[in-house]
Amino acid sequence: MAVLHKIKAYLYENLLTKDNPNDYIARTVSERSLNVKQICEAAVNRGGADVSAAAMEHATTLFLKEMAYQLCDGYSVNTGYFTAGTQIRGVFDSPSETFSSDKHNILFQFNQGEKLRAEIPNIEVSILGIADSACSILQVTDVKSGSVNDLITPGRNLKISGNKIKVAGDDPNNGVFFVNTGTQERIAVESNDMVTNNPSELIIVIPDMASGTYTLEVLTQFSGTQMLKEHRMASFDKVLTVQ
Numbered sequence: 001m002a003v004l005h006k007i008k009a010y011l012y013e014n015l016l017t018k019d020n021p022n023d024y025i026a027r028t029v030s031e032r033s034l035n036v037k038q039i040c041e042a043a044v045n046r047g048g049a050d051v052s053a054a055a056m057e058h059a060t061t062l063f064l065k066e067m068a069y070q071l072c073d074g075y076s077v078n079t080g081y082f083t084a085g086t087q088i089r090g091v092f093d094s095p096s097e098t099f100s101s102d103k104h105n106i107l108f109q110f111n112q113g114e115k116l117r118a119e120i121p122n123i124e125v126s127i128l129g130i131a132d133s134a135c136s137i138l139q140v141t142d143v144k145s146g147s148v149n150d151l152i153t154p155g156r157n158l159k160i161s162g163n164k165i166k167v168a169g170d171d172p173n174n175g176v177f178f179v180n181t182g183t184q185e186r187i188a189v190e191s192n193d194m195v196t197n198n199p200s201e202l203i204i205v206i207p208d209m210a211s212g213t214y215t216l217e218v219l220t221q222f223s224g225t226q227m228l229k230e231h232r233m234a235s236f237d238k239v240l241t242v243q
Contacts, residue, residue, distance in 0.1 A: 004122040010131035012138065013163060025138075026127060030237060036060050071108055080115040084108060089145055105145040135164040135220060135234040142206075149238045154209050157195065160202040160218070162234060167197055169221025171231045176204055178214040181239060187214075199224065213239045 011024040034042075040056040043049040049056060067077055067084070076085040090104030141148050143157040152158055160176075167174055176189040189204045196203035199222065216236040221228040 005119070006124045006126060008126050008128055010128050012131050012136060024130070026125075027131070027138075027237075029128070033239075036064075078113060080113050082110050082113045082116060084110045089147075105147075105151070107145065107147060107151065135162065135218065135222070135232060137162040137165060137216060137218060137234045137236040140216065140236065140238075140240065143203075150241060152206050152214070152240045152242055154206050154242060156206060158204050158206050160204065160216070161200065162202075162218070164199055164222055164224055165202055165218045165220065165234055166199045166222040167194065167202070167218065167220045169227050169231060171219075171221055174219050174221060174231050176202065177217045177219070178207065178209060178240070179217060180209075181213045181215060209242050211242050213241050216240060 008029040009026040041053040141159040144153040193205035
């Protein structure tokens with residue numbers, strides 16, 4: 001089958017498993033994040049769609065809005081390219097216990113569908129080698145909800161796994177920060193809200209933040225051997241959401 005797509009990736013030391021200290025994981029190099037408008041424009045300019053990009057964007061927005069509405073009513077969705085459904089996280093201690101937003105969470109789960117899965121053989125993966133050993137964030141886990149690389153809960157713990165992410169050094173700019181993707185406001189994690197501060201794992205208390213989407217940054221002078229003269233930054237490549 002002909003190769004239609006290409007993905008580039010770097011190898012990173014695998015810090016999430018301990019059975020093999022010399023193994024690596026691959027992380028794709030994302031060119032950029034595309035929104036609905038950009039995808040619709042590409043469908044017209046590259047794919048030869050027979051409707052305008054504006055009309056396609058309008059129809060897509062209506063579809064996604066209605067899909068979200070139906071998901072909120074408990075329906076599952078199968079578009080062929082992905083499936084989606086509603087999940088409830090959290091433990092119920094007895095058959096008579098009712099749902100509590102303080103103890104339980106509602107999540108939307110998305111998985112690849114048959115049509116998207118059929119495209120996998122058309123993808124060529126190019127490994128670019130071992131990534132720079134500078135600090136990097138590999139995964140974050142919201143302790144309250146169990147959500148990985150997705151939802152975060154203000155006032156509760158967030159576990160950050162990575163490489164050389166220990167916050168150290170005398171630069172006043174060092175620390176853990178959440179950056180609002182809309183306003184670019186930077187919200188710092190207070191030093192006394194850092195529960196664990198290790199090279200491969202940070203556990204923090206998430207600051208009080210408004211609903212929205214955020215990027216996560218760690219600034220540190222830690223290098224593993226000696227302190228750097230200037231801080232360096234690890235920016236997580238996935239967007240985190242406060243509901």
